[in-house]
Amino acid sequence: MKDIRYPENSDLRQLLRFSPKEGLIWLGEHRMVLLHTAALSELRKELIASVGSEQARRILTRMGFASGLRDAELARKIRGGDSLADMFVVGPQLHMLEGCVEVEPVRLDIDEAAGGFYGEFLWRQSWEAEVHVQQFGEVDHPVCWMMIGYASGYTSAFTGRFILFREVECAAMGAGQCRIVGKPAEEWPDAHELTPYFEPDSIVGRLLELREEVEAMRRSIVCPAAMPSLIGASSGFRQVYELVTKAAATNVSVLLLGETGVGKERFARALHALSPRKDAPFVAVNCAALPNELIESELFGVERGAFTGADASRAGKFERADGGTLFLDEVGELPLPAQAKLLRVLQEGEIERLGDERTRKINVRLVAATNVDLQQAVADGRFRRDLFYRLNVYPVTIPPLRERVADIPLLVDTMVDRFRSLHDKRIAGVTDRAMTALKTQRWPGNVRELENVIERGVILAPQNGWIEVEHLFVGAPPAAAAHTCIDGSGKLGQTLTPRAPSAGPDLTDAMLDAGISLEVLEHDLLERAVQRANGNLAAAARMLGMTRPQLNYRLKKTNA
16 A cells, blocks of 8 residues: 555644643543653663663653554444544554554555555654754664554454554664555565564563552551451541451451442441451341331341231341341331340340240340431431430541542453453553543542442443443533643633533424424534544544544434
8 A cells, every 4th residue: 555645633633632631641531741852862861771771672662552453443443334444544643643553554554354564654753762862972773662562452442453663764873754554464584573562561560469468468557457348548547447457356246338329338347357257147137127017027126926927036136247247237217115125135235026925035136227317317316315325435447439530440440341341341451531530539439439420421431441430420421621722723722611502592492382392402413514424433532622532322212
């Protein structure tokens, strides 16, 4: 394929957005960072000095490879309806837009059906060659390691097979420019010498493994048992962790406080698992879910004939939890008669089944939880004061998710792993922009709400793709931050929070007077945009100011 020409790159420039107030730069859904080449030069120098040239090359190559993988996603998204060549050259165009190098295509042959590929490109103004020469002078080997990694990662992701690029000329060796050639790895006779640079670093990796082992040993000394099913790194989480760990070794009754959805039952289960009672039963009861007339029989048990329908004697939750832990969730919803019996159990350590005169000794660790203000409930006469004092010996307040922002990435990663296994989906992860949106939400439903949002994202995200903002917040995306974008001339222009341009009072009134429904209007607008773009959904999406996945979603919705 010869005479390769770059398409107009305004579609790519529109991907680059600046949010100066938040200190964010976006390329599509991925967060970017502007760095001085002088800083990158110092990084290369430090790497080479500390781990040697070979290890530094491997690290930088893998960094570039990871960057290329991300940009390949943008190529198929932004130009999914274009020709294969126009779609592929998104990579070289983005490499130039990102300030790495000027790329001139020499030859590009892609046989998608047979999996064949041959690419040859000239690189001018390579930042890597430039900074390497400044630090070390001219050398006798190619040095554009990160950029070679980018070209290989981009092309491998684009074609679905490992394409290996190598520098056959390099400006750092005295050439006037760099020249790269890429083809399937098996077609290079010396591929075995080059592929190790794309593999995990055995030496650095082993050092990291050793460091992790040391950290694990240190944590095992400081905290002998890990808290099961709990994930967090924020200061609020660590404070709760410390309180629960200290309580676990005792028999004290614990009162877990916090908003709905913060994970009170998970903390209760963790407390049980960390305690000497861990091999005994853990019994959970949601007091708010039990009818008032059944609460006492459920908690304390019932003898045969105690009331109509009691055809057999039955142990209550306290007896079933004997030797272990009983978790009473929403304890503030207990009716006053049940509160009186609960107080006696806590004070005497014995229960009396409904309809029975005998008392039974029990050994139960009580963990209660509520999201209501028990002190206010006491003042209102809805909760016994003496029971409140008995439960409030060891209160632990779990902060809401909005105060534990540092926990969100860890929770999201765990939830994505769980739901992609549950729904048999291969998901690459959550994009940087989507993660930022998740961290800025208020989360009134806390961890439970986050869990629901992530499950929806896993279901809506494409197979092998990334979870994006529109997959998480369908129908009600978070407010977009003000940003600066690159306009068609390549100049920076200030753009306020994106919003649809006004249709004008005449057009709006005409639509209302004609009785056109919003659904019909949306359907006609989408169909007209697709017609104008000659069926090219990517072009139609750009015309409407949305992404292609958003257009696909709306088309499916309006055609349903």
